[in-house]
Amino acid sequence: MxxxxxxxxxxxxxxxxxxxxxxxxxxxxxxxxxxNVAPTPETMQQQVAPGDIGSTLRFFQAIQQRIPDHGESDETLDNLITQLMNEADSGSKGAPPASAKFIKQLPTIQVSAIPEGSSCVVCSDQFSATVDDSATRMPCRHIFHKTCLVPWLELHNTCSTCRQEVPSDDPNWLAQKAREENNPEEMQDLMFG
Known part of the structure; x- marks a missing residue:
């Protein structure tokens, strides 16, 4: 041969x-x-500057193009990219952190009470009675591992799935909520023109 x-x-x-x-x-x-050709931490820092939102958006768009069409997950990624683009355009810093009191008062749920086959939407692991990990439920009824949800809530006062707001200690957020309660007609005008 x-x-x-x-x-x-x-x-x-x-x-x-x-x-x-x-x-x-x-x-x-x-x-x-x-x-020899793999990026090193030094070259990676040269390529992407901290705070470069354009790089972050391009990253998510590249991910979106590589993900197979799974209906709901594709829609979720579209929503995330749209939210990031809107925040980049508006100069908004995003949702404030949830209040420490709210995080501390999150209920602990017995894994046996969770429907079989359910999984945490953050880590995608199924809830298991054999794994020593507590679960919790948000007011919107979404269920998470507590270890997955708490870091999110320390940065955002919204459910990571549906974006329903929860209380925050942020002074700007509290002032905005007070304005909304005092002027409900103004908020309706903003929503419906």
Whole structure:
């Protein structure tokens, strides 16, 4: 049996330059060739500047293009990208953190009370009585592992699934809620023109 070069009428001296190493190398790149072109933390920081919202949006758009069509998950990603784009355009900093009192008062749910086959929408792991992980329910009835939900609530005063608001200690948020309660007609005018 002839080798590859003989079968394709190629002389070993005509071997092409390796794409990975940049010099004359054999046709079988090894792991070091990949490490030589792989991004390092230094080069990654040079490519993406902190606070570059455009890079973040391009990242999510690239993810969206690679995800197969799963209906609801595709719609969720569309909503997330739309929300990020709107926040970038408006200069908004996003939802404030949930109040510490609200987070502390989250109910603990027995895993046995959760329908079988249900999973946490954050980590996608099924709730299991064998795993020592407590679950909790938001006022909107969405169920999460407490370890998944609390970090989200420490940054946002909304359900991570449906965006229903929960109380916040943020002074700007409290002032906005007070204005909404004092001027319900104004809020209706803003909504319906």
């Amino acid at each position: 002839a080798d590859y070069f003989a079968e394709h009428n190629i002389k070993p001296s005509e071997s092409r330059t390796s794409v990975f190493g940049g010099g004359r190398r054999n046709h079988n790149p090894d792991l070091t060739d990949f490490f």
